[in-house]
Amino acid sequence: MVRLAFAAALALTACGQIEDDRPATLEYVTAAVLAPYCGNAQCHSSLTRAEGYALDTVEQARESINFFGLVSPGEPESSLLYLVLISPGGDNNLPRMPYDQPMPDADVELIRRWIAQGAPGL
Amino acid sequence: MKRIVLATLVVIAAVVAFPGRARAYPQFQLAYDQTCSGCHVSPAGGGLLTENGLAVAETISHLGTAPEFFYGKVPTPDWLQLGGDLRASTGFMATPEKVLATFPMQADVYAAARFGSFTLVATGGYKPDEFGKGFESRLWSREHYVMWQQNEGEPTGVFVRAGRFMPVFGLRLAEHPAYIRRFGGTPLYSETYGLSVAYVDPKYEVHVSGFVEDPWFEPVEPRDGGAAYAELRIDEQTAIGGELLYGKSDFDQRIRYGVIAKRYVPQANLLLQAEVQLVNQLIDETPTNPDGGAPLQVVGYLLGTWMINDFVMLDVGLGHFDANVRIRDIDRNGVDVNLRYFMTSHLELALNARVETFGFGDGGPTGGYSLLQVHYRL
Numbered sequence: 001m002v003r004l005a006f007a008a009a010l011a012l013t014a015c016g017q018i019e020d021d022r023p024a025t026l027e028y029v030t031a032a033v034l035a036p037y038c039g040n041a042q043c044h045s046s047l048t049r050a051e052g053y054a055l056d057t058v059e060q061a062r063e064s065i066n067f068f069g070l071v072s073p074g075e076p077e078s079s080l081l082y083l084v085l086i087s088p089g090g091d092n093n094l095p096r097m098p099y100d101q102p103m104p105d106a107d108v109e110l111i112r113r114w115i116a117q118g119a120p121g122l
Numbered sequence: 123m124k125r126i127v128l129a130t131l132v133v134i135a136a137v138v139a140f141p142g143r144a145r146a147y148p149q150f151q152l153a154y155d156q157t158c159s160g161c162h163v164s165p166a167g168g169g170l171l172t173e174n175g176l177a178v179a180e181t182i183s184h185l186g187t188a189p190e191f192f193y194g195k196v197p198t199p200d201w202l203q204l205g206g207d208l209r210a211s212t213g214f215m216a217t218p219e220k221v222l223a224t225f226p227m228q229a230d231v232y233a234a235a236r237f238g239s240f241t242l243v244a245t246g247g248y249k250p251d252e253f254g255k256g257f258e259s260r261l262w263s264r265e266h267y268v269m270w271q272q273n274e275g276e277p278t279g280v281f282v283r284a285g286r287f288m289p290v291f292g293l294r295l296a297e298h299p300a301y302i303r304r305f306g307g308t309p310l311y312s313e314t315y316g317l318s319v320a321y322v323d324p325k326y327e328v329h330v331s332g333f334v335e336d337p338w339f340e341p342v343e344p345r346d347g348g349a350a351y352a353e354l355r356i357d358e359q360t361a362i363g364g365e366l367l368y369g370k371s372d373f374d375q376r377i378r379y380g381v382i383a384k385r386y387v388p389q390a391n392l393l394l395q396a397e398v399q400l401v402n403q404l405i406d407e408t409p410t411n412p413d414g415g416a417p418l419q420v421v422g423y424l425l426g427t428w429m430i431n432d433f434v435m436l437d438v439g440l441g442h443f444d445a446n447v448r449i450r451d452i453d454r455n456g457v458d459v460n461l462r463y464f465m466t467s468h469l470e471l472a473l474n475a476r477v478e479t480f481g482f483g484d485g486g487p488t489g490g491y492s493l494l495q496v497h498y499r500l
Contacts, residue, residue, distance in 0.1 A: 022417075023411060025411040027405060027410065032415065032417060033445075036305065041311040041312075041342045045340070046341070047339060047340045048251075049253040050253060056344070058372065089218070089220070096217070097219075099215070099217055099221070103486065104452040104485045105486040106450070106452045107452060121410035
């Protein structure tokens with residue numbers, strides 16, 4: 001009964017959704033995607049800085065992306081930030097990120113769109 | 123918005139209305155005592171155990187053993203309590219990168235010194251090292267605070283804490299990956315400096331906290347704000363609560379508000395807990411982000427805990443996180459299974475497993491993990 005109720009609740013929240021019209025800006029991408037999925041405590045947070053960079057605040061993300069050249073504005077296929085999100089992983093490939101949880105396709109696409117549009121805000 | 127409110131009410135009503143009658147709650151907060159402070163030094167739970175908490179640790183363990191610090195072989199004066207937690211995990215993760223992983227989770231020692239109505243509490247231990255820095259970046263103190271309590275040594279009454287600790291908010295589950303923690307305002311390492319006032323009674327408790335961004339360590343939750351949490355125990359088997367948290371960072375504001383419910387079903391020795399949170403995230407408008415952004419998020423968790431016997435406990439959790447309810451197929455839905463075996467009063471073995479999908483399979487790769495966790499309490 002409880003599970004049915006929970007499923008019903010989830011279904012209700014899913015009603016009326018629209019296609020992705022979120023702003024493709026560094027500020028939005030950081031707040032909505034990079035910080036919660038990449039910038040968690042044990043990874044690319046300002047606290048830990050895995051691989052040297054932090055993605056948990058707009059300022060840190062801007063600094064890290066620029067310093068490490070993670071993004072080539074206008075060229076998502078040449079941007080490490082995007083490539084690690086679509087890599088098949090495994091040997092001889094870039095590691096697939098995030099390593100501790102999957103990321104929804106729509107968020108990967110938002111990052112691709114942001115880079116393709118010139119990475120505004122960077 | 124109406125749908126979300128309705129959905130919230132459906133979940134809470136289902137938990138509260140689940141049939142059952144009991145004389146007591148089954149597990150940690152509610153089985154052996156009505157409050158966190160019945161077993162823990164902190165009124166918010168976690169960390170050092172009280173004398174009653176030590177007795178419970180012994181009661182629920184398979185092989186017993188003396189529950190005191192180092193089995194009581196290191197005597198401490200009455201005013202001083204020592205303890206600690208060591209945790210490590212190993213297993214398989216698919217996110218979807220498939221990896222075998224072994225990693226330390228926690229290595230903290232605790233001390234509490236009580237002087238009348240005042241208690242000084244401090245932890246020290248391991249944190250993940252900061253890239254490019256030496257060993258010293260692996261050490262820190264997650265919590266250190268001074269606490270005043272109205273009723274000296276008692277689990278009830280007014281508690282005032284000042285220092286570094288986690289703002290009191292939500293179901294304070296030990297499992298930090300649980301959606302309601304990770305996406306619900308209390309992720310791993312989000313302790314910060316603040317002031318908290320609590321009133322704890324077996325029938326109800328209220329916690330109000332104010333906090334500021336950590337000025338020394340780079341904060342995991344880089345926000346200033348406040349939190350309020352209240353829980354009312356309607357009878358011996360039912361509790362409901364409400365919560366509110368506001369936090370402001372350099373680039374956004376988040377307003378979290380939600381409800382919780384707990385219900386014990388004695389026939390099945392089952393505790394149901396649910397929390398549903400709505401989150402208004404307001405992303406700052408800037409010259410390069412002129413439209414700002416205001417995604418409405420939903421975080422929910424329904425946890426069933428079955429006490430199979432005194433020393434084996436099974437959790438099944440259903441998690442839901444929608445980072446923006448307007449956008450299709452970014453909702454994350456997961457099933458957690460945690461099987462715990464309390465071997466001794468100090469040693470716990472746990473199997474932690476998760477499967478999670480987006481948009482119920484339409485929104486991205488399915489991921490998960492299966493980990494064996496070893497937890498040793500000093």
